[in-house]
Amino acid sequence: MPMPIVTRPLNKQDYDTIVSVIDEWWEGPSTALAHPLFFYELGRLARVAELDDAGIVGFLLGFVSESHVGGTPKAKPPGSKIGYVHLVGIHPAHRRQGVARGMYEAFEQASIAEGCVGLKAITTHGNEGSIRFHLALGYAVSTIDDYAGHGRARVVFEKKLASA
DSSP, X not given: OOOOOEEEEOOXXXXXXXXXXXXXXXXXXXXXXXXXXXXXXXXXXXXXXXXXXXXXXXXXXXXXXXXXXXXXXXXXXXXXXEEXXXXXXXXXXXXXXXXXXXXXXXXXXXXXXXXXSEEEEEEOTTOHHHHHHHHHTTOEEEEETTTTSTTOOEEEEEEEOTTO
């Protein structure tokens, strides 16, 4: 029987661990994506998942943002708070075991407590695992041309929160 996964807020020691393992977990240079900004300035709602016998097995770097004019087609009114998931990593040996789902659920509850009306995340084309995962969690999925600059479309995930 699997050990229970504990999801909790990120602390500085956790952040240091994430920076040391992200390239291995993502199979390539990714450390820049875990910029210190997401801990020191925006990381109050960030989460880690851990197992007693394995330590940290996942992380979710996310934050509260205010929507603005010019957002996505499903954008909330200007000034509405949304929980934005920037980066998720799962230890390769612990994938497909509910780690990401648990962190997303904890982040969603924290976002509701912060007064957010929705959640948002993005990915690149071809990341079919991410698309299937977000659909399973109830996110609406759309492709936005030029989202990340001219010729750089992104897949955008949005979910209205129950309290909204």
